[in-house]
Amino acid sequence: MQPGEVIQQLDGRLQQHEQFGDSSRIVGRVIERYKFALEVLARRDERLREFSSRIEGLDVESADVLFGDLLVRAELEAAINRLETTGPAGASSESLPWLLGEALTSLARDRSMGVSRGAMKRDFAVGPARRTWVWDLPDEPTHVGDLLRESIRTGFMPGAESSVEIIRPTPRMIEGLERACALLYRLVPRIADSVFQHLHSIAVANIRGPRGRMLTGSGGDGTPCMIFIDPDELDNPWDTAGHILHEGIHLKLSDLIRTGAIVTEDGPIELPWGRKTALSNSVFAYHAYAHMQVFRAAVQNLGPSCHAEFGAPHDYDAPAHAMSVVNNKTTSPFSRAQERLEYLHEQLSGPLSPRVTPYGRELVAWLWDTIRPLAALVGERPVSRAEATAEAPPAPSQAPSSARYRQGQGLSLRRSPSTQVLFALDPASRKIVTLNLAAWLAFELCEDKTEHEVLSGYAASLGLGTEHAWAQLAPTLEGLVSSGMIERVSTGTRSVEGVSP
Incomplete structure (x- = not known):
């Protein structure tokens, strides 16, 4: 099989698993979870009853816009957290009925317009059917704008050592995002289509974390369905496409675990590339590295056909990092995504596996098995040390009783x-x-x-x-x-x- 055929096959296979790959099903499960939470909350909050009934009648597209709205989803996640910690009494809030009412009013005017998107000064949009909007908050204060700024401040890497400065995009920045989206679709169209089902908005931003400048970011129930990208990255379509894929895949796993836990105990682990992080974050990294290997192979084997339109990767300057397809020229141990992927697979399927749920272990094994054909393209053998030891067969279950x-x-x-x-x-x-x-x-x-x-x-x-x-x-x-x-x-x-x- 030719390299291009292998990549196209993997591009499709990564979306075919009913539980882990099919984004339409994953998003559908998330929406049903929110509808269920609203049913429960509405029993004690009369303001929510009418909204819950109206939401049940929405078509699939409108329900996706409503539950993909940053403010609506963030408030629902906060309500679910209260529901699961203190019970139904008081789990709702003053904000939730108001946000749902505003969202339904916005949808009645325009089925693509949620509360958050409607607060933007200019309606910039990128990606398939231009459904992923780009942040452009007006300088003058508005109620929704203030809520969005507060959600960013408290919901994305809160803390004195972290900061996010949202930048109003220029036409050139929008063009950079559009070119990156187009390139991503040229290289891995099925993965790209999957990613954009979870990605509702993009913010151009200067981001600083505890370890300094960050090129991209995503995550948290306070800032769901969105990603952040540093403005200096947008002139480089190759790495920007990789950034969108990388952070979008994180959003996909975030949606996946809303209806299925992946770890049993989420204490920190030490990683050999100088990070100490929660076990669940390591699963997120593993999930992203696996998809990025397919993207990297596509850049190497299918990318030359795109050079005339997008330039070649070596035409651009870029900071070196593990995910980069432009600048990854480093000899430091574990500085490349492939090395990190192999290490995490060994750990998650080996010594860390008791802390991973059966659902999580199935995800880890499926990803590894799916991307095995990539090894033939680069002459590597995709077998980790954890696989070198035959796994002991499970102990037989006790016979059924009269219980x-x-x-x-x-x-x-x-x-x-x-x-x-x-x-x-x-x-x-x-x-x-x-x-x-x-x-x-x-x-x-x-x-x-x-x-x-x-x-x-x-x-x-x-x-x-x-x-x-x-x-x-x-x-x-x-x-x-x-x-x-x-x-x-x-x-x-x-x-x-x-x-x-």
């Missing part, structure tokens, strides 16, 4: 066939739980049934043999019990009503 199960009492539920997930809120744990189809099936079967009866129904529904079905079902039942979704009851006990539809 009887019932669904948890007082659960609030949202069944979402379109996104193939079930959302639930347990009044005891106060945590929003997300079940995939298999776990959803097990939950539905666990109404006054013994383990044998649940296993029989599970195996029949999925067309599995009994042994294979039990290997899947046993840990699922344990997870459902620990999350409060189901309860073990003594023989003879019968379930009572207590599940809210």
Whole structure:
């Protein structure tokens, strides 16, 4: 297979995994989560009831704009945090009903215009269908503008050592962003299309963190769906395209983990390239490095056909960094994305794996397996030291018992066939739980049934043999019990009503 064909294949394969790759499904699950949270909040906040009902009637495009609005999403995340820490009482706020009302009014005027975008002085937009808007806050104060500035101040790297100065873009800066978006689509169109489903806005900004100047940034529930790019980067379409991809992929994983935890214990770890960071941040880095390897291969093998239009990478000056495709000429250990990717894979699939959830371990393994064909393009063998030792087979699950199960009492539920997930809120744990189809099936079967009866129904529904079905079902039942979704009851006990539809 020719290098170009390998890259095109990987560009598609990275979007095909139903849980980890398909951005339409990922975004759909996030939207359903917000609708569920609004349902719960509206039970105690009369102001939200009408808005919740109107939001249920929105089409897919309008719902995506509403829940992609920075202020709406940030306020919803704050409300969900209060819901999960202190309970439904008082989880809403004065700002949330007002923001939802403003957002719905904006959508009625223009289906592409959210509250935040509507506050801009000029409506600059880039990317596919020009749906990703560029920050241009007016100098004069406005209510929404002040909220946006406060969200940046408190939501993105807060602290005395950090600062973000949003810059009003010039036409040349917008042109630089447009060229970078066009180049990204030329090189990896499927990855680019995926990224822009999570990326709603771009801010040109001077960013300083605890370690000094930053070229790009993203992250946090205070500044969701957006990325920051240093203005000096915008004349270089190659690295700017990489910046958009890198930070956009972070947004994709942020959306992914809103409905599925990736770590069990998020304490700090030391990285050999001079960083101490949370374990979850290491998974974010691994996820980005894997995608960037495909982009780098595309630059090397498909990029020459773009040189006439965009110039060659070596035509530009750029600061050296691990993600750069223009200047990565350094011999320092772990200064390149490939080295960091391999190291993180060894750690996440080896000594750190007990601190990673089964969902997270599946993500790590899938990414590594997907990008293996890249090794043939550069003559490397993509096998880490962690793979050199054969993994011990899992211990067989204990045989099903006569234990009887019932669904948890007082659960609030949202069944979402379109996104193939079930959302639930347990009044005891106060945590929003997300079940995939298999776990959803097990939950539905666990109404006054013994383990044998649940296993029989599970195996029949999925067309599995009994042994294979039990290997899947046993840990699922344990997870459902620990999350409060189901309860073990003594023989003879019968379930009572207590599940809210």
